[in-house]
Amino acid sequence: MTTAPEQKVRAQNALAAPLTQEETLSSLGRYEYGWADSDLAGSSAQRGLSEAVVRDISAKKNEPEWMLETRLKALSLFRRKPMPRWGADLSGIDFDNIKYFVRSTEKQAASWDDLPDDIKATYDRLGIPEAEKARLVGGVAAQYESEVVYHKIREDLEELGVLFLDTDTALREQPELFRQYFASVIPAGDNKFAALNTAVWSGGSFIYVPPGVHVDIPLQAYFRINTENMGQFERTLIIVDEGAYVHYVEGCTAPIYKSDSLHSAVVEIIVKKGGRCRYTTIQNWSNNVYNLVTKRATAAEGATMEWIDGNLGSKVTMKYPSVWLIGEHAKGEVLSVACAGEGQHQDAGAKMVHAAPHTSSKIVSKSVARGGGRTSYRGLVQVNEGSHHSRSTVKCDALLVDQISRSDTYPYVDIREDDVSMGHEATVSKISDDQLFYLM
16 A cells, blocks of 8 residues: 555654654744745835934825924924833834835725735735635724735725724825824823824824724734834824724734834724723734834723733833723723743733722733743833722733743832722742643
């Protein structure tokens, strides 16, 4: 009897020696999305940041004068503000070597088939079109380099008045709504990287959900960096009107290069009375990307804001999704999951600010460090004066897989009101050699 080649391969694999503990742990951190496409657009892009670069970005987008003025003021703030020195090491960022704007295609595609072949091939490999074909999502946005190259929303949601646009299109087509909320939650002066984003932002998602409308199927966005030394600065703005609901999911990847790239997004969310928003992120940048993101939401009376924040990739991440509980009975929740391997520092956490009575918040942080990686939980719970009968719980669990990894916890609690309930617990544990052996 002859054996087919496939059967021989399977037989050989079955007889192969099992992986050692070290090989198994190493395979956990293997990055599967590090390929790069041809880089015709990025190779000729200008490096460095100047007023001329900011003006050029605004001119290419044909923006109104007020947006150009906003950008230039933010550039001035960026130059004046110091680099943060309280978190991860950011000394490797060279702002003069970054490419701040790369246009990969001249127009947004109406269908996946209309995308340039190399961009379409990338998203096909990532499986993004399949989610839309299977109607697993209510809308899809795909950003490649500095701009969204594909964007679509289901017709039934559009008929309900739901807006799901890329942010550049929203500025053109919804100018009054856009201007009302842009930078209303995160002003340019909030921090150095918020100022940088406001100066050079491009792409991102704009969502408006009308009163009482529930978008039960998630809206999905995917961000891809392809150019070496790229800076990606998307701006996402979500408005959930009274009694409405939306779930937004985003993911990201990038090629592996020897030099670093920068991702510095800003996300602003406004949840009005009785509304609910869930924002899910699976961050899986390659290990040469600095991921420095500002995310903040406001929750009005009876509103709920949920952040689900997964950080698997990047060289350095500094990200602390926040909720300002500005209305009575507002709720905020953050689930933060981080995994750091060799050469990675995941500095993640959350912020909750109780600015009204009878508000509640919950922060759950889970982290795993292996191969010399470092995880840090950094969180703030602040209860302002007058926010009586507020409740908050914080739980942090860190797991160290080996002896060379590190985990830190930096909790900050600021209580300015007497009648509140505050709970905090934290654990750090290690996996023993025996436990690893039995897990293999």
